[in-house]
Amino acid sequence: MIRVIPVLDLKAGCAVHAVRGQRASYRPVESVLASSADPLDLGRGLVEKLGARECYVADLDAIARSGGHAEAIRGLTALGLAIWLDAGTGTAADAARALRLGASRVIVGTETLSAPGDLESIAAAAGSGCVLSLDLREGRLLGGSPAVSELGPDDLVAVAWTAGIRTFIVLDLARVGSGEGPQLGAAARLRRSFSEAEIAIGGGVRDHADLDALARAGFQAALVGTALHRGIITSLRAGPPA
Numbered sequence: 001m002i003r004v005i006p007v008l009d010l011k012a013g014c015a016v017h018a019v020r021g022q023r024a025s026y027r028p029v030e031s032v033l034a035s036s037a038d039p040l041d042l043g044r045g046l047v048e049k050l051g052a053r054e055c056y057v058a059d060l061d062a063i064a065r066s067g068g069h070a071e072a073i074r075g076l077t078a079l080g081l082a083i084w085l086d087a088g089t090g091t092a093a094d095a096a097r098a099l100r101l102g103a104s105r106v107i108v109g110t111e112t113l114s115a116p117g118d119l120e121s122i123a124a125a126a127g128s129g130c131v132l133s134l135d136l137r138e139g140r141l142l143g144g145s146p147a148v149s150e151l152g153p154d155d156l157v158a159v160a161w162t163a164g165i166r167t168f169i170v171l172d173l174a175r176v177g178s179g180e181g182p183q184l185g186a187a188a189r190l191r192r193s194f195s196e197a198e199i200a201i202g203g204g205v206r207d208h209a210d211l212d213a214l215a216r217a218g219f220q221a222a223l224v225g226t227a228l229h230r231g232i233i234t235s236l237r238a239g240p241p242a
Contacts, residue, residue, distance in 0.1 A: 002215040004236040005084065005200060006046050007225035008039055008076075010069045011060040015039050018058075018176045018225060026060070031229035039072040043079045046228075050236055054082040054104070056202075056223050062087035063112060070101055077102035086133065088112045090144060092125035104129055107169065111135040111142040116151055119163040132160045133169040133202075139185055142173070153186045154193060167198040169223065175204030179226070182210060184217065191218050207232050 009018045009026065014037040016026035028037035033045030039057075046052035055076060061067035065088065077083055085103035089095050090112045098106045106126040108119065110133065123130045134153050135142040141156070143149030148156065157168060170187035182204045191199060201214055202223035211233070214222055227233040 001237055002211055002219060003221050004211065004224050004228070004233060005054055005056050005221050006050070006052050006228055006236070007056045007058070007202070007223050008042060009058045009060055009225065010039055010072060012067075013069070013072075015042050016060070017229070029225075029229055032231040033229060039069070040075045040079070043076045043081060047079050047081065050228070050234070052081060052236060054084065056084040056107075057086065059085070059087040063109070064088075073101045073103075084131065089122065089126075090114055091118060092121040095122050095125040095130070099126065099129075105131050105167070107131050107133050108165075109133040109135050110144070110148055110156065112144045113148050114144045115147055116156055116159045119160050119165065123160075123163040123165050128166075130165050131167045131169060132157065132165050133171055134186060134190075136170070136172045136174075136183075136186060136203075138174045139172065139183060141186075154189060157190060157194060157197075161194060161197075166196070167200070168194075169200045169202055171202035171223065173203060176202070176225070179206055180204050181206055182214070182222075187219065188217065205233075208235075 008015045015029045017029045034041035059069050082104035084105040085098050086107035086109055089108050095106050106129055141149050141153050172183045175183055182201050198220050200221035201219050205222050205224050
């Protein structure tokens with residue numbers, strides 16, 4: 001089985017429809033789960049209509065260092081959702097702030113990570129809830145500096161593993177909201193090399209057939225936004241046993 005982790009991308013006070021990582025063009029999401037793009041309305045929809053217990057939240061303003069959604073994040077945790085929070089964490093201080101906001105999982109995205117060596121202090125601050133997100137575009141690793149992007153996914157995961165990180169997201173931004181299906185090249189290599197890792201796939205998950213395929217490939221979770229908002233995926237547990 002594979003579990004579906006609902007995604008809320010937050011920008012300028014509302015949840016937005018993410019398409020291919022082109023953030024300047026993101027617009028408020030239209031969803032079968034709520035009548036507005038208000039994050040708390042959508043959070044209630046996830047809980048009441050789908051029985052959600054966790055949610056991946058990308059605070060795009062925090063990632064861009066142009067603001068943040070602290071109140072909305074606290075409100076989502078008050079609904080009983082365990083929040084996987086991507087808010088631009090790149091230092092131990094950032095990780096501590098995410099925990100203060102109520103994050104259950106602290107996401108370290110490679111696009112905002114400046115130095116691989118920082119993973120040790122970040123993991124120490126975040127504890128067992130630390131997650132490394134391999135942020136890709138068409139299979140190429142995005143990094144907050146050349147020291148990260150030039151290291152490559154496999155070598156960076158090895159550094160993270162040594163730092164104590166056991167959960168990873170493989171997210172291809174070029175596939176987000178595209179309806180083209182997930183890109184699994186880097187994820188498949190990671191699965192083979194780190195058999196004990198918890199791996200979540202993000203970007204392009206279209207339907208239950210994709211979820212079945214991910215489960216058969218041995219992945220534990222899938223980040224899903226568009227297919228939930230459109231009512232295409234209607235269950236948060238799917239697929240045959242991995």
